[in-house]
Amino acid sequence: MSVARAERLVNLVLCLLSTRSHLTAERIRGIVPGYSDAPTDEAFFRMFERDKTELRELGIPLEVGRNSVFDTIDGYRIARRDYELGDIELEPDEAAAVALAVRLWDSPELTGAAHGALLKLRAAGVEVDEAAPAVVEPKVRTTEPAFGPLLAAVQAAQVVRFDYRRPSPAELRTRTVEPWGVVSWRGRWYLVGHDRDRAAPRCFRMSRIVGEVTAIGRPGAFRRPEEGVNLLEFVSRLGDDTPSATTPVRLWLACGRAAGLRRRATRLEGQTIDGVRGDVVELELYNPDSAAGWIAGFGSDVVVLEPEVLRKAVRERHLAVAGREAE
Structure with a gap:
């Protein structure tokens, strides 16, 4: 909505609130700033009809009536008793x-x-x-980097595109989504929307979104479902998507370091990386995505060898920490 139109609507509301009688369209045209700019009567009436529709869609109770039986033209006003909120009392x-x-x-x-x-x-x-x-x-x-862009896209009804990391099988895919809303469930943030790639409603855990979220197309490009979709219920049903099968992970651990990982892993062989001796180990993880933060906490004592998706997730966390320390 343009600034001029917004100001005209506010002036129209103030005008109709301040009168006890019904004002005709011509009377309103002479009182409310903005209507006098209409070049013709037809242009004014089109503008006035659009403004009345806008007020009704905003829930403003616009009354139509006549002041006496002798009037031949309808007038308009806003009754304060219907417009004003009642007293708010909280227990x-x-x-x-x-x-x-x-x-x-x-x-x-x-x-x-x-x-x-x-x-x-x-x-x-x-x-x-x-x-x-x-x-x-x-x-x-709401520390997920994707939270801000996704919330803005939901409010603007704008399509988004992002890279999404699946836990099982471990892979990275690009998704194009019509975002309906963001929901917090069991300490995690999810995006719910229509996945254009799979032509179906889906939810996405924000911690698995890799890189930047890109808004594509114009705002208002799609319409969110009015009824029938409870976002929280949808996420509670589908959001806890921890795979039942485990994913094998291969790591390099510096000698004598990362004891927490060693207790869970099986040693395969010895290997030297950048002149530092260590061991290649393998362990099974139910959710490599959630383990990325845990593994990243060991710093340079641990190097992810496989899968590549987990390797990138750990690297992103290291880069984020390095960026904060550099500020």
Whole structure:
């Protein structure tokens, strides 16, 4: 929506709220800034009809009526009793839940929205004590690099493309998705949407998205399903996609190091890498993706030999740590 149109709609709402009588279209044309710019009567009425439709879609109760039986033309107004919100009253447990929600988000994308909601509640006369003690101190962390771009794509209804790492079989594939929403389930973030490559609804764990998320096409290119899709239920049913079969992983471990990995692994042979002696070992992992952070924690004492997908995941974590230390 253009700035000029947004200002005209706001002025129209203020005009119709401030009158007790029904104002005709011609009267509104002379009062509300913006309508006088219409070159012809036909252009004005088309503009006015679009604005009325926009207000109704926004849920603003636009009344149509006449001031007396002698009037021959309909007029318009907005009744304050229908437009204004009632008093907001929160029970102590409800106020505590709001304060908990404000402390919940540990993300720049969501912190602003949470505090904005808090300001609106206070403006309405509802006091929420952020310092109130809580039984738990929650944090929903949104540190996944893909979170921000995907959330923006959901809000703009814009198609996205990204590389996605599957755990079993271990492989990297490019996905093109119409994003419907992002959902947190059991401490992990998921994207739910229509996978154009498989022509079906799918969910994607954000920690398995490799590289950058690219928005393609124009905003508003698709329509999200209005009914019949519960995103959280969808993820709870399909999101816990830990494979039942294990994936063999081959690692190089420096001699006398990485004891936590050695306890789980089988030694195959000795090997020297960059002048450092070590052992090639093999172990079975149910979820190599989740193990990438654990393996990366051993630093240069461990080198992933196979599979390539796990090798790249560990390398990405090392590069991310190196980038933070360089700042």
